[in-house]
Amino acid sequence: MGSVRIEHLNKVFNGNTALEDVNLEIREGEFFALLGPSGCGKTTTMRCVAGFETPTSGKIYIGDKDVSNIPANQRNCGMVFQSYALFPHLSVFENVAYSLNIRRFYQGGMGTKIATLAHLLNSKLGKLDRETEKKVRDSLDFVELGHLADRLPGQLSGGQQQRVALARALVMEPAVLLMDEPLSNLDKKLRNVMRVTIRQIQQKVGITTIFVTHDQEEAMSMADRVAVMHGGKLVQVDTPTALYSNPVSRFVADFVGSSNILQGSVKETNDVGETLIEIGGNRLLRSSFPAKKKDVEVIIRPESVRLFTGDATDSTDNILDGTIELSTYLGPTIRYDVKVGDLQFEVDTIFEAGNPLLEPGTKVKLEIDPSRVVII
Amino acid sequence: MKKRLSLRFDGFDVLKWIIYLFFFVFLIIPLFSILLVSFTGEPVNLFGSLTNEKILSSTLKKLSNVSVEAYTSIFTGGSGxxxxxxxxxxxxxxxxxxxxxxxxxxxxxxxxxxxxxxxxxxxxxxxxxxxxxxxxxxxxxxxxxxxxxxxxxxxxxxxxxxxxxxxxxxxxxxxxxxxxxxxxxxxxxxxxxxxxxxxxxxxxxxxxxxxxxxxxxxxxxxxxxxxxxxxxxxxxxxxxxxxxxxxxxxxxxxxxxxxxxxxxxxxxxxxxxxxxxxxxxxxxxxxxxxxxxxxxxxxxxxxxxxxxxxxxxxxxxxxxxxxxxxxxxxxxxxxxxxxxxxSVATTWGHHALPDGYTLDHYKTIFSTSGKNIMNSMLLAGGTLVISVIISTFVSYFVVRRGASGLDFVSSIPLIVPGIALGIALIQTFNTAPLHLTGTALLLIIAYTIRRMPYMIRSTMSSMMAIRKDIEEAAVSLGASSLVAAITVIGPLMLPGIAAGAILVFVTVIKEASISILLAPTDWAPMSLAVFQNLLRGEYYTACAMAILIIVIVVILQALAKKITKDQLY
The missing domain is CATH 1.10.3720.10 (MetI-like)
Known part of the structure; x- marks a missing residue:
């Protein structure tokens, strides 16, 4: 119960392939992010899990149950929408109570059915049973909104609406929680707060969560594992740290944080198992990664480069000579654009008070640890 | 489960074709037949031609006499x-x-x-x-x-x-x-x-x-x-x-x-x-x-x-x-x-102000023209019901199912002057098998068609205001599409429909050209009563009735405005 398995999922919209052979296994209790640019298929994947889209082919399991042919309203997936999709005409309390009322409507006898329907149409009609009432109260208290139960959604701030949407999805005790870009409508500060809030709530409830986002920072900071999607396909599924330090493709490297991407050709493998790569102008770089072919791409994160002036070191190990072209002060760090021959490097260094920024034109040396020269 | 689903879709399709049929019979055919008449110079019974062979042959004979004479004679003069x-x-x-x-x-x-x-x-x-x-x-x-x-x-x-x-x-x-x-x-x-x-x-x-x-x-x-x-x-x-x-x-x-x-x-x-x-x-x-x-x-x-x-x-x-x-x-x-x-003058015209004041004219309209008031209410009510049903479904089909054909057909009345629609309907439904000229039904249909584009705009905008994910949210919370429609979409659309319906009611009450042209004597609405009173020289009672119309319209319009305002959550 609670895990999600997607097997050979394909989706074609009017002849356009939206998803191509997507296979995923999401563990129980895991916070799983689907990351990618718009149109990459991440939302479609989630909507297939929710049951709003019918896959062209493939199977979806929630727990051990094949849900591929189960209608959306019986899949027991709690969903938080990008726009929150709160019912504007119902109070916060009634929004959260909705799923419980619906359950009562389907499960109850004729009398309960009529009473519940009346209550759904006008909350002044018919009373909720004590158990439902308590569940809703608890759930609202859980997201710290108990005091706003009688407000209409329109009277709440964005962050509060977000928490109502969360409470509404969680109160039905779903097998899976689906979140579609839930933070994109919030301003930056609130987004950072809600990141923590959502993560904490998810941990407390321990619910399997699928989180769709185009923001790599969001995915990396919140998720246990991240699936990067591109053009309807899965590109890499990994933990955030592995994704960052060991991207499998140029796309992932580029999408997850900024990086220097260089063309190179493999010269040889030395006796300690390091690969020697020529990156233009007879410059050689050593990498601890093995190369599978001759022409490769090399990825170096800006913060993996150590920058120093003059002859502060006597080592010539993996060192490139360059000239600073532009220095940008970014607060905690400084970004230097460095020209090495006809190559362009971005280098991040930590800003230390008292140290002035290096002027453009300054001759510098760049040192790169072989373990951080990633070959794809 | 699957079988029931496909049945429901069929039901919706049938509904769509019924609406198309409505516009076809009461808008497209009348306009087309008036076009034929303008060329043949004689009445053409299109519906009769479908059911009766004799009528068909006479229609075909008339069609063989098609000429543009009627149009050329406009310019050669004589007719004015x-x-x-x-x-x-x-x-x-x-x-x-x-x-x-x-x-x-x-x-x-x-x-x-x-x-x-x-x-x-x-x-x-x-x-x-x-x-x-x-x-x-x-x-x-x-x-x-x-x-x-x-x-x-x-x-x-x-x-x-x-x-x-x-x-x-x-x-x-x-x-x-x-x-x-x-x-x-x-x-x-x-x-x-x-x-x-x-x-x-x-x-x-x-x-x-x-x-x-x-x-x-x-x-x-x-x-x-x-x-x-x-x-x-x-x-x-x-x-x-x-x-x-x-x-x-x-x-x-x-x-x-x-x-x-x-x-x-x-x-x-x-x-x-x-x-x-x-x-x-x-x-x-x-x-x-x-x-x-x-x-x-x-x-x-x-x-x-x-x-x-x-x-x-x-x-x-x-x-x-x-x-x-x-x-x-x-x-x-x-x-x-x-x-x-x-409306409150005994007589007026000798001086700048009336000669005296009285409420007799109001007494008169309530005693003798009560029937007209009742007629207006019934006709407007009937139009309202038909308009609400048709426009709700048309907007559903257009907004949620991309039926742009219906959107086009239902906006044709925008370009048809009231008097033109009236003439087209009178001529088309003048004889069997669909003899409707002179009935309240045709009057109601004429009102409905004439006001349909406005009513549809109103329901369509409230339909569009409801984002699709609201419906999906209800479904993800366990409701079937039908239950979601009843418990969420319905309540959210209601104010828009109500406001649109009131405006339809209002325009029917003040509608002149169609009422004057199509209303049978038994079904004379208030506007026709005012018109006839003016023709008969009963100016003061006409004015009293006119004031009554204005008061009703003002009240209803204020109500519609209040409803639409309350709609903004």
Whole structure:
């Protein structure tokens, strides 16, 4: 119960392939992010899990149950929408109570059915049973909104609406929680707060969560594992740290944080198992990664480069000579654009008070640890 | 489960085709058959041709006699149709130009100045919209007629005779100008509001004087909006029936009046068919022209952000504009006042004020015309029910299932003048198998079709306002589509439907052309009663009934407004 398995999922919209052979296994209790640019298929994947889209082919399991042919309203997936999709005409309390009322409507006898329907149409009609009432109260208290139960959604701030949407999805005790870009409508500060809030709530409830986002920072900071999607396909599924330090493709490297991407050709493998790569102008770089072919791409994160002036070191190990072209002060760090021959490097260094920024034109040396020269 | 689902979809499809059939039978076929009649010169029974072989063969025989004679004879003279068309075109153009000139300063004042009393002026602007034009026309007779109170004052001040002859082209133009200007006012206000103030500031920054800025920047930017509302006014004026029927003198031919006389007076089917087709072509052409003007000239939508306006607070300019606006607004206000005064007068005409006051006319309408009031309510109620059902489903099909064909068909009535629709329906349903002319049903259908585009806009916008994910949220919370529709979509759409329905009710109550043309005696609504009372010379009771119509309309419109306001959660 609670895990999600997607097997050979394909989706074609009017002849356009939206998803191509997507296979995923999401563990129980895991916070799983689907990351990618718009149109990459991440939302479609989630909507297939929710049951709003019918896959062209493939199977979806929630727990051990094949849900591929189960209608959306019986899949027991709690969903938080990008726009929150709160019912504007119902109070916060009634929004959260909705799923419980619906359950009562389907499960109850004729009398309960009529009473519940009346209550759904006008909350002044018919009373909720004590158990439902308590569940809703608890759930609202859980997201710290108990005091706003009688407000209409329109009277709440964005962050509060977000928490109502969360409470509404969680109160039905779903097998899976689906979140579609839930933070994109919030301003930056609130987004950072809600990141923590959502993560904490998810941990407390321990619910399997699928989180769709185009923001790599969001995915990396919140998720246990991240699936990067591109053009309807899965590109890499990994933990955030592995994704960052060991991207499998140029796309992932580029999408997850900024990086220097260089063309190179493999010269040889030395006796300690390091690969020697020529990156233009007879410059050689050593990498601890093995190369599978001759022409490769090399990825170096800006913060993996150590920058120093003059002859502060006597080592010539993996060192490139360059000239600073532009220095940008970014607060905690400084970004230097460095020209090495006809190559362009971005280098991040930590800003230390008292140290002035290096002027453009300054001759510098760049040192790169072989373990951080990633070959794809 | 799967089987039930596909059955439901079939049900929706059947519904869609029923709606198509409705428009086909009561809109497309009538317009088509009137086109045939205009060529054959004889009545054509299309529905009969489908059921009866004899009728079919006679129809085919008639069709073999097709000629464009009816159209060529317009120009060779004799019938007076050509003159009528020219007069109507003149009227439309004149009114459109005059309205633009009259409204331009008011629109500017509303949009770009700190004019005081804006809400008050805006409230007065609704008066012309709630008054049926034939009542406004009679109000002008009360004011400017030979024994009108304005002329009494004029004579008291030393003037000779009358200010102007109200029963003339001039009278018609003035009534239309003062009662159609709100149609142009709000679009023009919007046009002035879209001009980004930064553009004006840029112009001033470049050294332009403010009048130069107005002429070279503000006005050109507002131009598409101005021209489009000008074309709208033309169409409204060209199709208006209420004003000319009251004010057109015998020697002034106007196409709407001519068409009415041909069908109601002489039963000249061919003639009225030709006139109907001409009206349709002109109205459709100007409607198309208006669309073309708006298209591609939407400067205003360049930046999605609402632009901030700097309001002109030049004291002199504002007070001149305020005085001018007040003066223009005064005319409809006085018109309503005149109708009211007439409704409580014993007799009026000897002096500027009535000779005495009485409530007898109201007693009379409630005792003798109770049936008309009842008829209006029943007809409007029937129209409301049909309109709500059709428009709710049409908007559902259009918004949620992309049925653009239905959208197109249901907006055809926008270009069909009331009198043209009336004539087309009368001719088509005059004989078996679908003999509906002279029944309340055809009247209700005519009202429904005529008001359908407006009702659909209203339901469609409230349907579009409900995002798809609201529905999905309900489904993800366990509700089936049907339960989601009942518990979430329904309650959210209800205010929009209710407001639209009330507006349909209102327009049916004040509708003149269709009522006059189609209403059977047993089913005469209030507007027809007013009209007949005016023809019979029972002016005071006509005025009392007119006031009653206005009161009902005002109350219902306020109700609709309140409902739509409450809708904004």
């Amino acid at each position: 149709y050509f003159e009528a068309l020219v007069n109507s075109l003149k009227l439309g153009v004149g009114v459109a130009l005059l309205v633009t000139i009259v409204v331009l300063p008011i629109a500017y004042a509303f949009a770009r100045t700190k004019m005081p009393f804006k809400p008050f002026f805006a409230a007065i602007c609704t008066i012309p919209l709630i008054m049926p034009t034939f009542i406004s026309s009679y109000a002008f007779v009360l004011m400017f007629g030979k024994t009108g109170w304005v002329n009494h004052i004029y004579q008291a001040l030393g003037g000779e005779g009358v200010l102007f002859d109200v029963q003339s082209m001039m009278g018609i133009v003035l009534v239309q100008v003062f009662f159609f200007f709100p149609y142009a006012l709000w679009p023009m206000v919007a046009a002035f509001k879209i001009c980004d103030v930064t553009l004006e500031e840029a112009s001033q920054n470049l050294g332009a004087k403010s009048w130069y800025t107005f002429m070279r920047v503000t006005l050109p930017l507002a131009m598409p909006g101005i021209i489009s509302s000008m074309l709208l006014i033309f169409t409204v004026s060209f199709s208006d029936f209420g004003t000319p029927i009251i004010l057109a003198p015998k020697d002034l031919n106007l196409i709407v009046v001519e068409a009415y006389r041909e069908i109601a007076g002489f039963f000249n089917w061919a003639g009225s068919a030709v006139l109907t087709i001409i009206m349709l072509i002109v109205a459709a052409f100007f409607f198309w022209l208006q669309r073309m003007v708006i298209k591609g000239k939407e400067y205003g939508t360049i930046s999605g952000k609402p632009t901030k306006q700097k309001l002109n607070d030049h004291k002199g300019a504002v007070s001149v504009l305020t005085a001018y606006t007040a003066l223009v607004m005064l005319v409809p206000l006085l018109a309503v006042g005149s109708v009211f005064l007439s």
